[in-house]
Amino acid sequence: MTELPNVDAERRANWLALYERMLLIRRAEERVAKVAQAGGMPGGVHLYIGQEASGVGVCSVLEDSDFITSTHRGHGHFLAKGGDLKAMFAELWGKRTGICKGMGGSMHVADVSKGILGANGIVGGGIAIAAGAALGIKTGKEDKVSVCLFGDGAANQGVLMESLNMSAVWKLPVIWVLENNGLSEFTITDKVTAGEQTDRARAVGMPAVTVDGNDVLAVQKAMQEAIERARAGEGPSFIETKTYRIRGHLEAEDAFLGGYSYRKQEEIDVWKAPDKDPILRFASKLLSEGGASQADLDEIDERVIKLVDEAEQFAEESEDADPDLIHEITFDGQRP
Amino acid sequence: MTELPNVDAERRANWLALYERMLLIRRAEERVAKVAQAGGMPGGVHLYIGQEASGVGVCSVLEDSDFITSTHRGHGHFLAKGGDLKAMFAELWGKRTGICKGMGGSMHVADVSKGILGANGIVGGGIAIAAGAALGIKTGKEDKVSVCLFGDGAANQGVLMESLNMSAVWKLPVIWVLENNGLSEFTITDKVTAGEQTDRARAVGMPAVTVDGNDVLAVQKAMQEAIERARAGEGPSFIETKTYRIRGHLEAEDAFLGGYSYRKQEEIDVWKAPDKDPILRFASKLLSEGGASQADLDEIDERVIKLVDEAEQFAEESEDADPDLIHEITFDGQRP
Amino acid sequence: MAKQRYIQAINQVFLDEMERDKNIILFGEDVELAIFGDTREVYKTFGPERVYNTPICENSLTGMAVGAAAAGRRVILHLMFGNFVYTGMDAIAHQMAKLRMMTGGQMNLPITVICGYGGGRSLAGQHSDTPFPVLMNIGGVNVVTPATPADAKGLLTTAIRGNNPTFFMEASGRGGDSGEVPEGEYLVPFGKAAVHKEGKDVTICAIGTMVRPALRVAKQLEDEGISAEVIDPRTLVPLDEDGIAASVRKTGRLVVVDESKDRCSAASHIAAVMADKCFDKLKAPIKRVTVPNVSMPYAGVAEMAIFPTPEKIYAAVKSITGELAESNA
Amino acid sequence: MAKQRYIQAINQVFLDEMERDKNIILFGEDVELAIFGDTREVYKTFGPERVYNTPICENSLTGMAVGAAAAGRRVILHLMFGNFVYTGMDAIAHQMAKLRMMTGGQMNLPITVICGYGGGRSLAGQHSDTPFPVLMNIGGVNVVTPATPADAKGLLTTAIRGNNPTFFMEASGRGGDSGEVPEGEYLVPFGKAAVHKEGKDVTICAIGTMVRPALRVAKQLEDEGISAEVIDPRTLVPLDEDGIAASVRKTGRLVVVDESKDRCSAASHIAAVMADKCFDKLKAPIKRVTVPNVSMPYAGVAEMAIFPTPEKIYAAVKSITGELAESNA
Numbered sequence A, B: 001m002t003e004l005p006n007v008d009a010e011r012r013a014n015w016l017a018l019y020e021r022m023l024l025i026r027r028a029e030e031r032v033a034k035v036a037q038a039g040g041m042p043g044g045v046h047l048y049i050g051q052e053a054s055g056v057g058v059c060s061v062l063e064d065s066d067f068i069t070s071t072h073r074g075h076g077h078f079l080a081k082g083g084d085l086k087a088m089f090a091e092l093w094g095k096r097t098g099i100c101k102g103m104g105g106s107m108h109v110a111d112v113s114k115g116i117l118g119a120n121g122i123v124g125g126g127i128a129i130a131a132g133a134a135l136g137i138k139t140g141k142e143d144k145v146s147v148c149l150f151g152d153g154a155a156n157q158g159v160l161m162e163s164l165n166m167s168a169v170w171k172l173p174v175i176w177v178l179e180n181n182g183l184s185e186f187t188i189t190d191k192v193t194a195g196e197q198t199d200r201a202r203a204v205g206m207p208a209v210t211v212d213g214n215d216v217l218a219v220q221k222a223m224q225e226a227i228e229r230a231r232a233g234e235g236p237s238f239i240e241t242k243t244y245r246i247r248g249h250l251e252a253e254d255a256f257l258g259g260y261s262y263r264k265q266e267e268i269d270v271w272k273a274p275d276k277d278p279i280l281r282f283a284s285k286l287l288s289e290g291g292a293s294q295a296d297l298d299e300i301d302e303r304v305i306k307l308v309d310e311a312e313q314f315a316e317e318s319e320d321a322d323p324d325l326i327h328e329i330t331f332d333g334q335r336p
Numbered sequence C, D: 001m002a003k004q005r006y007i008q009a010i011n012q013v014f015l016d017e018m019e020r021d022k023n024i025i026l027f028g029e030d031v032e033l034a035i036f037g038d039t040r041e042v043y044k045t046f047g048p049e050r051v052y053n054t055p056i057c058e059n060s061l062t063g064m065a066v067g068a069a070a071a072g073r074r075v076i077l078h079l080m081f082g083n084f085v086y087t088g089m090d091a092i093a094h095q096m097a098k099l100r101m102m103t104g105g106q107m108n109l110p111i112t113v114i115c116g117y118g119g120g121r122s123l124a125g126q127h128s129d130t131p132f133p134v135l136m137n138i139g140g141v142n143v144v145t146p147a148t149p150a151d152a153k154g155l156l157t158t159a160i161r162g163n164n165p166t167f168f169m170e171a172s173g174r175g176g177d178s179g180e181v182p183e184g185e186y187l188v189p190f191g192k193a194a195v196h197k198e199g200k201d202v203t204i205c206a207i208g209t210m211v212r213p214a215l216r217v218a219k220q221l222e223d224e225g226i227s228a229e230v231i232d233p234r235t236l237v238p239l240d241e242d243g244i245a246a247s248v249r250k251t252g253r254l255v256v257v258d259e260s261k262d263r264c265s266a267a268s269h270i271a272a273v274m275a276d277k278c279f280d281k282l283k284a285p286i287k288r289v290t291v292p293n294v295s296m297p298y299a300g301v302a303e304m305a306i307f308p309t310p311e312k313i314y315a316a317v318k319s320i321t322g323e324l325a326e327s328n329a
C-alpha cells in the first residue's frame, strides 16, 4: 500500500453497504410478512423489522469465520452475517433448497459455512452455545470471535449469568449483544426485570456499554472495540443495543391476543418515525453526510427488491422438503 | 412492660444460647464424623464444622414459622433452625424414627413443622424453592420470611440470577445467605468465579453485605437488618458470610482424592486456630465480655455431649426404615 | 351441558377454582395477556397478588412452584409449551417429584403445571415435543392429557384440587376443538380410562391428541367390518392398567397411538405392561403408532411424513387384523 | 489383555485419545482432581487450554459442549452424576439432540457426555437416578452403558471418535469392578449387543449395572435346570433390536432387567419392541425387573427393597419358567 486510502470513499462504501444490508432485511421481511399474513407461511414467524441497525452493525465487522448465535427473531441476523436470501426464503417456504433443507424453518435458519450457528427457538438457547464456540476458538488458538445475539427477555434466563461468568473467568473471545427491544412476547420486559441488565455483565467484571441500537454506526463502533479486546485476548465484552420491535411478536399475534393489547399504537408510531426508524434515519444521514444521492438510495432499493422477488420465486418454484432426509441427517452416518 | 429489660442479662442469655447452639452442631457432627469414618454411616456425609457461626447467626433471628432452604451441608442449618437432634441422627442412621423416616438421609434432612424446607443434594436446588416460599408468603400476606442458605459454588448456578431477579421485581420477603467457604468440592471457587458474588445481587438493585461468617454476632446483626427490610415489605437482601470448611468436602474425601490434595494443611490450621474457629472465638468473647465463666461453658459442653449421646443411642436403638412406606409417601393418598 | 372450546373449558376452570379457593396462585410467562388464551381474564380478576406474569426463566419457575406449595399455597404454573418441561426439568425431576418422598411425606405439593404439546403445526423441533416419557418416568408427578373439552374441565379441576404435583398436558394448543361440557362442578377421577367407542376385534389405545384420529380410523374400520374399541387412558400417571387390560383381554389385539417419540414412549410402556399382563389373551403382535426418534421437521410434508396420521393408525390396525376383514366380510 | 478397573479403563481412554487427537477438549466440574477418578492426570497432562475445570452450572455446560463442537472441537463433557442430566436437560434436549437435524445436517456434534448412574449406595433420591428413558426418548443422542471394563474401553473410544453426541453412562461410579481389557486400540461398535452367556429357555436382557446380578442369577438357574441366555444391549441408542430379537426367538421367553424407573423404562421399550417383533415365538409374558416409580430412598433396607436385586431377577424368571424346572428336572 503506497498511497493512503481515500478515507471518504471507504466510509461512503461502508455506509452504503450498511444501508443496503439493512434494506435487504427490511424488504425481505416485508415480503415474508405479506406471505405470512396471507396464510402462506407455516409455523411461527417473528420479524426483525425495526431492529435492523443492531444486527447489521454487529455483523458488519465480522468475518465469515466468526460465529454468531441468534434467536427466534433470526432472519435479520442471518442476512446481516451474509446468509443467502434465496436459501433463507426456501427454508421459510419449507423447500428442499432451503438452507436447512426445510427442516428448520423460520426459527432455525442457520448457515454454518458462514459462521451462523443457528437461530434458536429456545429463548436463551444461543447463550451457552456462543460461550462454547468461544471456548472452542480459544482451544484451537484461532483468530475468531463468537458473538451471542439475544433479547432482553432472554437476559433473564440463568444461563446468561452462568455463561457470562465462564467467559469472564477464561477470558473467552465472545461478545454478548443484548438486543433490547423492551418486549418479551406481550410482556414489557422492564416490569419483570430488576436493575440494568448491563450490570449483570459488570458484576463479573466485564466491560458493558449501552448504545443506540437504531444507529447502525454506533453499534458498529461498539462492536469494533469489543472485537479488538477479544482478538487481543482480553476477553469478553457486553453491548446492549436499545431498539424496538415494530411488528408483532409473531405474525399471527392478533389471533393470540384476542382483542387485548400490550402497547399503544402511538408508541409504535414513534419508533416508525423517520428520526427513529433505523433505515429512514440512516438514509437521511447518507444524504446529508454520506455523499449519497436519492438516486443512489433508490437504486439500492430497486436492487434489493429484485433480490427479494428472485428469492421468492426461487422458493416458490423449489421442490418440497424431502421427508426421507430426516432419518439421514439426524446423525452422521447412522439411522436414528 | 413497666420496667426496662435488663439488657445485659438479655445479651448474656442470647450469647449463651448462640454458643450452645453452635456447640451442639459441632459436637453432633464430630460424632457423625466418628461414625462415618468408622464406616457406620451410609451415603455421602458433608459436615458443617467450622461454619457454625453462619447458620446459627442466621437462624437465631428466625421464628419456627419462617422458612429456610438448605444445602447438601445441611445438618448445621437443621439444628440451628431448631430441628430435633434425635430425629436428625435417626435419619442419618436410616431409621424409621428419622425426621424423614429414613427416606432422606444426610443430604435431605427437613422438618417442615420448623420451617426447614429441606437440605438439598442438588447444588443450587434450594434457591428457587426459597423464592417460591417467599412468593407464597407474600400471596398469603403472612408475616414470615424465607431464607435461602447456599454455597459459593451454588452461586454460579443460573437459577440464582433468575431468582434474585424475581425476588427484587416483586419485593419478596426473602434473604439470600451465601455461605462462602471458598470451596466447591475440590475446586477453589475463586478460580471459577469472576467478580464478587455480592455484585450479582447489586446488579438487580438488592442491598448486599459481606460479613465475617465466623463471627456469630456479625451474622446475627446483618440478618436482623435484612429481616426488618423483609417484614417492612421492602424486599429481599443478600448477605455473604465468609467462612471456611474445616473438614473434607465429604467424609470419604480421601478415597476420592486418591493422594491428591486441593489445599494445604496450614490453611486448615489457620481456620482451626482459636482466633478463627467460630466456637473457640466466641468462647473467648463470652469469657471476656459476655459475663460467662469457664464453668458455664463446661456445663454447656457437658449438656450438649449428653444430648449427642442420647441422640446416638436413640438412633442406634431405633428400628430400620420401613420400605412399605415408600409407596405411601410418594404421593398424598395415591400409590405411585 | 353447553358447547365450549377446549381452551375455554380450561380458562373457565381457572376462573372458577381461583374464585372458590383463595389460596390458589397462578404464574407463568405472559399469563397476563394469555398467550394461549387459557389464562384470559385471570390476572384482571384476581390481581397481581395471586397472579404473577413472570420473567423468562423456566428453571426457577418450576422450583418456585415447589417453594410456594411448600409454603402452603395451591399452585398453578403455566409452562406454555411442553418443550419447556425440558428447560425447567431440574426442579421438576429433583424437587417436585421427590421432595415429598425424601422428606418422609412431610409436605403436600398441590401443584398443577399446564402446557401444550405435540406437533403438526410446523413449529419445528423445539416447539413440537411430547414430553410424556420423561414426566412418566421420573416418578412422583401425575401426568394427565384430556382429549375433549369435558375431560379438560374434569381433569383440570381434579388436578387443581388434588394434593400432588400434576402435569396437565393440553392436547390442543390452539384451542380449536369444541364439545359438550357439563355445567357446574365436574371432576374426572385420575386413573380411569374412557372408552370412546366399544369394539370387539382390536383395541386402539389412543392418548390425548391421538384420540380424534383414532376415532376417525375406527369409524372407517367399522365400514370394513372390523370392530375397533377406542380407549383413552386420559391420565398416564396414574395409568388405568386394569381398564386397558380389560379391553385388550376382550379384543386380543392392541394398537397404541401416542404422539411421543417412539423410544421409551408412553406407547412403549403401555405395550410392555400389556405384554406382561394380557399375554395369554393376545392374538397378535402389539403395535405402536408413534413419532420416530428424530427432531420434528418444519416443512409440512416432512412433518406429516413422520406424524401419527390416521393413515398410519389404519395401517397398524390392518397389519394385525388383516385376516379379520376377510372373515367378517 | 491386562486386568484393569472399570474407572481405570475409562481414564486410560481419555489419556490415549486426547494424546492421539489434539482437537479433543474435556471439561466439567472438578475434573482437575477427578472426583470419580476417571479424569485423573488429564488436566496435568493436557493443561488448561484443553481441560477446563468448570464452575457449577450444568445448564450452560451442556450448551457449551454444543457450541464448542459446532466450532470444530471434539468435546468430552464430564457431568458427574446421571442426575445432572436433568439439570442440564434444556440444551441436551433442545440443542444437542436437535441441532444437526434442524440445520439440515450442516454440523457434526462430536460430543461425549460421561456420567455415573444408579442406586444401591444410599445416595438417596437426587443421586441415584438412571436417566436412560429421557435420553433414549429425546432422539438425536446415542446412549451407551458398558457393563465391563473391556466394553468401557471399547465403547468410550468409539464414542469419542464418533461424530454424534453420545451419553456414556458409567455403570460403576465407584470403579471397583475389574476385568480383562484388550491392550492397544480397541473399539466396540455401537448397536451390537453382547451375549454374556448362551442359553435356550429364557433370555435375560440385562442393561449396564444389571449384567452382573443377571449373570449370577443365570448361574443359579443353570443349577436348577433352567438355561438362561444373558444378553447385554451395551448401547441403548442405537439398540440392537435384531440381536435381542434373535435371542428371544430362540428362547421364547424374555425378562428385561434395567435400573431405570419402570414407567417408560428402557426395559419397557425393549419389551414393547419384542412384543411386536417376536410375538409369534413368545411362550410367556414378558417380564420387567426395574425400579418402582418412586424416589430412591436413603436407608439401605428401603433401598434394597426396591432395587432390582438378584432375588427379584430370579423371581421374575421363575414366574415364566415355572413349569420348565419341573420338566427339565
Ligand SMILES: Cc1ncc(C[n+]2csc(CCOP(=O)(O)OP(=O)(O)O)c2C)c(N)n1
Binding pocket: A071, A072, A073, A121, A122, A123, A124, A150, A151, A152, A153, A154, A155, A181, A183, A184, A185, A189, A245, A249, C029, C056, C058, C080, C084, C087
Ligand atoms: C425457553 C423458552 N421459554 C419461553 C419461550 C416463548 N417465547 C418465545 S419468544 C419469547 C420472548 C423473548 O423475548 P426477547 O428475548 O426479548 O426476544 P424478542 O422476542 O423481543 O426478540 C418467549 C417468552 C421460548 N421460546 N423458549
Ligand SMILES: Cc1ncc(C[n+]2csc(CCOP(=O)(O)OP(=O)(O)O)c2C)c(N)n1
Binding pocket: B071, B072, B073, B121, B122, B123, B124, B150, B151, B152, B153, B154, B155, B181, B183, B184, B185, B189, B245, B249, D029, D056, D058, D080, D084, D087
Ligand atoms: C447440580 C449439582 N451439580 C453438582 C453437584 C456435585 N456437588 C456436590 S457439592 C458440590 C460443591 C458445592 O459447593 P458449594 O455450593 O460452595 O457448597 P459447599 O460444599 O462448599 O458447602 C458439588 C459440585 C451436585 N450435587 N449438584
Ligand SMILES: [Mg+2]
Binding pocket: A151, A152, A153, A179, A180, A181, A182, A183, A184, A185, A189
Ligand atoms: Mg425483547
Ligand SMILES: [Mg+2]
Binding pocket: B151, B152, B153, B179, B180, B181, B182, B183, B184, B185, B189
Ligand atoms: Mg463452598
